[in-house]
Amino acid sequence: MARTNIRLVEAYNKLLTICDNEEIGSSLASENALALDLGVSRTVVRSALERLTKAGIVALNGRHKAILRRSNEDDKMERPPAPQGLDELENRFFEWVLHMDVPAGTVLNVAQLAKEFGVATHTLQEFLSSLSRYGIVARRPKGGWLLEGFTTSFALELSEFRSVLELNAVRQLLTLPKEHPIWARLQTLETEHRTLLTEIDEKFHDFSRLDQRFHTAINSVVDNRFVKEFQKIISLIFHYHFQWNKSDERIRNESAIHEHLAYLDALRSRDPVKAEAAARVHLATSTQTLLNSLKAHDHADG
16 A cells, blocks of 8 residues: 555554454444544544545445455555655655644644654754744744644745746746757646546546646746745645545546646747736636635534
């Protein structure tokens, strides 16, 4: 199975044991009861139940969670190995924050998190220090770290800054000669978009990664170390937030693909007005999707 958060791994494996100890056909307890029993949030419970459903161990029908079969050794999830580099640690941290229901204002237990991520305490301290520049975490007056969180205000500020960076990238991209590698890269991305569009019913979940590669490609034309650093963080946050809101996901992703294709067409035209207009339309949609994901998450956990 794919690498994921240790808390989810442990909750999932405990649920396997619970299912094995119950009668086939019986129903699991409520999400609240399971969260209390497992010592995790409802968000983690829902993620574990989703995996159990995909594995054919549990069938969800509203609040009824029928046990369909016993587990086997292949059903178990393995604990993720230690991160191999800063990029993987960043991914692990954002997955933990955005998927594991960590609210704003949470005091971060560095020793516990270092153990969970499989890194040395000083490595995590240095990583958190780097994140403090973005306002994601803050050092507490008496020591330790506080998660500032991803609020509506944070999302709006992040989106505004993202637009500034990407519109600047668009202006630079339009000046590049046809021999520049970016044009071939964008052509490849267009092919991938059109392919996904033909398979949207089965593979709409794949759009998140494609969206990440699309915006990374556009911003790659800016040769500025500070822009690249901020763009990486922005990309991660948008990528993980988009996975929160599952309502109308297929429709949203199909619509976003069409916006990307219009964006690509505008870039190829080399018309600055047309290209910037297409960029603004899509960036506005992305901002609304980000805000909706926050609302959906708050509603789910309310």
